[in-house]
Amino acid sequence: MTRHQPLIALVGNPNAGKSALFNALTGARQKIANYPGVTVERKSGRFAFADGRPAELIDLPGSYSLDPTSPDEAVTRDVVVGRQAGERQPDALVIVLDSANLDQHLVFALELLQLGLPTVIALNMVDLAERDGLTLDATRLAADLGVPVIPTVAVRRRGLTELAAALDAVILAKQVPHAPLGEPDMRARRRRAEHIATAAIVSQTQSRRWTDRADALLLHPFAGPLILFALLFVIFQAVFSWATPFADALEAGAGALGEFATAVIPEGFFRSLVVDGAIAGVGSVVVFLPQIVILFFFILMMEATGYMARAAFIMDRLMASVGLSGRSFIPLLSSFACAIPGIMATRSISDEKDRLTTILIAPLMTCSARLPVYTVIIAAFIPEIAVGPGIGLQGLVLFGLYVFGIIGAMVVALVLRSTVAKGGASGFLMEMPKYQMPRLADLALGLWQRAWLFLRRAGTIIFAVTIGLWLLLSYPQVPPGSSMSQSEYSAAGRIAGVLEPVVAPIGFSRDIALALIPAMAAREVAVSALATTYAIDATDEDEQAQALGERLAGRWSLPTALAFLAWFVFAPQCISTIAVTRRETNSWKWPMFMVGYLFGLAWIAAGITFWTATAFGL
Amino acid sequence: MLLDQLPTGQRAEIAAIDWSILPPDEGKRLRALGVDEGAIVSIRQRGIFFGRDPIALDIGRMTVAIRRVHARAITLRAPEPAE
Numbered sequence: 001m002t003r004h005q006p007l008i009a010l011v012g013n014p015n016a017g018k019s020a021l022f023n024a025l026t027g028a029r030q031k032i033a034n035y036p037g038v039t040v041e042r043k044s045g046r047f048a049f050a051d052g053r054p055a056e057l058i059d060l061p062g063s064y065s066l067d068p069t070s071p072d073e074a075v076t077r078d079v080v081v082g083r084q085a086g087e088r089q090p091d092a093l094v095i096v097l098d099s100a101n102l103d104q105h106l107v108f109a110l111e112l113l114q115l116g117l118p119t120v121i122a123l124n125m126v127d128l129a130e131r132d133g134l135t136l137d138a139t140r141l142a143a144d145l146g147v148p149v150i151p152t153v154a155v156r157r158r159g160l161t162e163l164a165a166a167l168d169a170v171i172l173a174k175q176v177p178h179a180p181l182g183e184p185d186m187r188a189r190r191r192r193a194e195h196i197a198t199a200a201i202v203s204q205t206q207s208r209r210w211t212d213r214a215d216a217l218l219l220h221p222f223a224g225p226l227i228l229f230a231l232l233f234v235i236f237q238a239v240f241s242w243a244t245p246f247a248d249a250l251e252a253g254a255g256a257l258g259e260f261a262t263a264v265i266p267e268g269f270f271r272s273l274v275v276d277g278a279i280a281g282v283g284s285v286v287v288f289l290p291q292i293v294i295l296f297f298f299i300l301m302m303e304a305t306g307y308m309a310r311a312a313f314i315m316d317r318l319m320a321s322v323g324l325s326g327r328s329f330i331p332l333l334s335s336f337a338c339a340i341p342g343i344m345a346t347r348s349i350s351d352e353k354d355r356l357t358t359i360l361i362a363p364l365m366t367c368s369a370r371l372p373v374y375t376v377i378i379a380a381f382i383p384e385i386a387v388g389p390g391i392g393l394q395g396l397v398l399f400g401l402y403v404f405g406i407i408g409a410m411v412v413a414l415v416l417r418s419t420v421a422k423g424g425a426s427g428f429l430m431e432m433p434k435y436q437m438p439r440l441a442d443l444a445l446g447l448w449q450r451a452w453l454f455l456r457r458a459g460t461i462i463f464a465v466t467i468g469l470w471l472l473l474s475y476p477q478v479p480p481g482s483s484m485s486q487s488e489y490s491a492a493g494r495i496a497g498v499l500e501p502v503v504a505p506i507g508f509s510r511d512i513a514l515a516l517i518p519a520m521a522a523r524e525v526a527v528s529a530l531a532t533t534y535a536i537d538a539t540d541e542d543e544q545a546q547a548l549g550e551r552l553a554g555r556w557s558l559p560t561a562l563a564f565l566a567w568f569v570f571a572p573q574c575i576s577t578i579a580v581t582r583r584e585t586n587s588w589k590w591p592m593f594m595v596g597y598l599f600g601l602a603w604i605a606a607g608i609t610f611w612t613a614t615a616f617g618l
Numbered sequence: 619m620l621l622d623q624l625p626t627g628q629r630a631e632i633a634a635i636d637w638s639i640l641p642p643d644e645g646k647r648l649r650a651l652g653v654d655e656g657a658i659v660s661i662r663q664r665g666i667f668f669g670r671d672p673i674a675l676d677i678g679r680m681t682v683a684i685r686r687v688h689a690r691a692i693t694l695r696a697p698e699p700a701e
Contacts, residue, residue: 006697057655069643101679104652132679186649212662215681217673219663313683317669326683350643427644427688428672431651432681 006055006171007088008047009079011112012096013105014062015306015433017124019043021096021154022059023442024171025163032449041344042087049168050161058090061347065186066111070350072140080115092118092171094163099129099136100434102200106193107186113145113177118170122163123147127156128436132209136204144196146177155439187600211306211434218310230316235298236402239291239368246290254283277470280531282463286455292368293451295337300446303330304438309430316428322410323417325351328358332409335365339577341450343584353423357416359584360594361579364409364570366402369523373568374401381561397565406568408601420593469518470532487511487533506567506603507560507610515600516571523574559613566609570602621659621675621692629660631695639691651682658697 012018023030026045043059060079061072068074075084082089095112097105113119123138142149148166152159169175218224258279265271302308308330316326329350335342342362349355366374375398382394417423474491478484487493488510496514503513511533519526527548534551553562572578572595581591624630632655637645653659659677664670672685 056690064647067646067650069647069650103678107652108649187654190652190654211681215663215674221664221667221670225666309683313672313674314666316672316683316685320671320685350647427641427647428683428685429644429647429651429688430683432674432683448668 006091008055008057008092008094008167008171009060009090009095010057010094011060011076011080012062013064013098013101013108014096015431016062016094016096016098016101016105017154018062019059020442021094021122021124021152021438022057023445024154024157026057026158028445030445030449045350047164049164055167058087063108065108067186070348072347080112080117090117092120092167094120094122096122096124099123099126100132100134102136102199103194106197109145109189110189110193111186113147116176118173118175119147120163120166120170120247121145121147122154122159123149123151124154125436126151127153127158128434132434134204137200137202141196141200144199151611155437155442182324212427213502214435215310218307219313224310224314227313235295238298239294243290247287250287250289251283254279254286257283272474273467273470276532276547277467278463280528282459282528288368288372289314289451289454291371292337292454293447295368296447296450297443299334299337300443304436304443306433306435309432312428312430313432320428322413324354324357324413325349327428327430328354331358331362333364335362335367336453337450338367338369339363339365339574340580343577343580347586351423351427353417353421356585356590357413360416360421360590360597361413361582363407363572363574363594363598364405364412366405366569367523367574369574372527373523374398374565376475376530376549377561377565379610380553381556381558401565401569404566408570408605412597413599465518469529473514473533487514492517503603506607507557507614508567508606509556509557509560512564513562523568526568558618559610562613563606563610563618567602570605572596572598572602619694621661621673621689621694623692624659624661626661626664629658629697630698632657632659633694633695634693636691636693644688648684648688652677653684653692654682654684661693667678690698 010018010022011201016352022043022045025047030043030044030045032041041061045057045059047055047057049055056081059495060076063073063076064078065073066080068077079087080090080093093112093115095109097109109121116273121141121143123136126136129136136151138149138151149160150163150166152163154160157294218227257431258275261274261279262271265274299308302311309542311333312329314326315329319325319328328346331342331349333342334345339362342365343359346355346358346362349358378394382397385393387396388395460479469492472495473487473490475491476489478486478489482489492514493510495517497512497517499513500508500510511530514533515526515529518529531548534548534555556564578591578595581594582588585591619630621630621632632653635645635648635653635655640648648654653675657677659675662674662676664674665672670686672683673689675682675684675689686690
């Protein structure tokens with residue numbers, strides 16, 4: 001008899017340690033996709049019973065009840081009641097409870113038990129509960145709830161074997177919760193939850209010593225914000241300085257690969273395709289992997305330790321002044337790495353108008369893809385002089401571009417909240433989890449998933465675009481003796497010629513217009529596009545050996561370079577961001593609006609920069 | 619006394635909540651977090667120096683952040699002496 005592989009859903013309150021348990025049960029064998037029609041991530045993984053039979057495990061978004069207040073929570077409800085499109089009803093549930101927060105988490109557990117599905121309860125983080133002076137009686141809890149209760153410590157892999165065995169047993173026996181728990185409303189369930197929790201607690205001391213002490217400092221009205229800003233400063237410092245040796249190594253690697261390819265491939269179409277197209281293009285993007293990994297390392301750390309909710313708490317007041325809430329801080333911080341995970345992280349914002357505004361301003365946070373553009377232009381045009389002790393002009397300009405983006409975002413948010421995203425003041429209701437030590441393996445897995453996503457993008461979209469651009473730039477070939485350069489004569493040059501009148505008033509040449517087209521695929525492509533353009537035009541060996549920065553310095557004026565930087569602060573140069581906005585807002589209206597307003601702002605900002613710089617005779 | 623005025627660190631019981639002040643979803647979330655009539659609460663910390671907003675509220679073994687404007691919907695009384 002063939003039976004389908006059982007589907008097991010992990011479900012519970014936020015901060016119950018569900019994801020850590022999911023990681024511990026599935027290891028690295030995870031698949032992240034999206035539920036059809038909605039934007040909620042479906043995290044699934046393979047899990048094996050003691051005798052090796054497989055099961056599919058899904059990690060559902062944390063919820064407080066089956067009465068949803070956000071798109072995330074709606075998916076959790078729809079999956080467990082078997083109404084989610086593209087998902088069958090799970091064969092069993094694992095309800096994950098935080099041992100230290102039993103009375104609260106049991107409220108949702110009681111509601112889930114009423115569904116009558118085979119269920120096992122994971123009494124998670126028992127070690128932290130004990131640290132806080134709480135001893136629980138799992139047997140008593142199992143008797144009161146009518147389902148197996150397994151104490152677990154996901155991060156130490158404790159209780160996993162027992163959990164698997166209990167799951168196996170309830171699925172085989174189709175064992176449903178035997179105590180009928182007909183509690184109709186939440187208040188009744190809460191009373192019952194408190195009753196059951198009190199009975200299960202063997203002894204407790206009212207102490208959360210670690211968390212109390214840490215909060216006294218980290219949420220302090222003066223020290224708290226100072227610590228947060230110091231941390232943000234360290235993060236950005238780290239992104240720029242720690243990444244340098246790794247980026248240099250990657251750059252050297254790409255250069256060596258190019259030389260090797262030049263040596264082994266005979267001169268002609270194919271060599272140019274590989275060296276000028278593929279290696280130069282993809283190589284110029286992959287060098288930013290170290291920066292992305294470092295930024296995500298800090299973001300994942302802040303999330304895993306429980307500090308992220310404190311950061312949101314501290315930022316709430318500031319965000320409220322532009323009509324948002326502290327909840328928007330997390331997506332916006334992620335957007336400094338990349339707007340795509342940032343926009344996806346807005347799903348935890350319950351207020352629809354808040355969420356829309358956050359999505360629309362996320363692209364204004366300077367994402368890591370803009371760094372290559374900024375770095376190359378700044379190195380070429382801004383002199384390396386000190387304007388103060390330890391403060392260089394180049395660094396200051398870079399910092400200024402970040403600040404410019406943030407201020408732009410604040411102003412836009414304020415405008416949006418009083419026009420298209422008008423609505424009552426939103427709330428900021430957020431659970432602040434206990435502090436805990438992150439587990440290195442979970443951190444490594446999260447980093448790997450993000451790095452892989454970036455590399456896949458570099459290997460697919462960016463690769464294809466660079467090759468496509470190289471072809472457009474190389475053909476048709478300029479006839480000998482013509483006064484035009486290859487890039488002007490090529491198909492791409494002709495397309496850029498059409499765009500030129502639009503961008504000419506803000507100081508952009510045809511080469512720049514040319515670079516802006518493929519940069520729609522991904523901003524960082526602008527750099528490789530310029531590199532490809534000028535590599536194709538380079539006539540002699542010396543010129544080819546010149547770094548891109550030097551070539552630019554010879555061809556662009558300073559006002560043009562500054563206008564180019566200003567353009568990139570605002571321009572929606574990224575198709576993936578537009579696509580993810582389309583998915584998250586479930587309409588074409590908002591992504592189109594976003595593209596329109598960002599291009600408008602970019603043109604104006606670049607124009608003002610160019611005209612001002614020209615007027616000052618720069 | 620309103621929750622907004624509770625001195626930091628002092629325990630009190632929620633006597634009444636004026637749900638009409640709160641947006642419906644906010645009320646639903648408050649209840650889901652256990653902020654309801656009869657719950658014992660205390661203020662762990664008030665927000666940063668300007669505005670002292672939001673408030674970090676301790677309820678049971680959990681901490682919840684709530685804005686002052688919503689805390690003003692919650693009326694308190696002194697907790698009944700522990701049994």
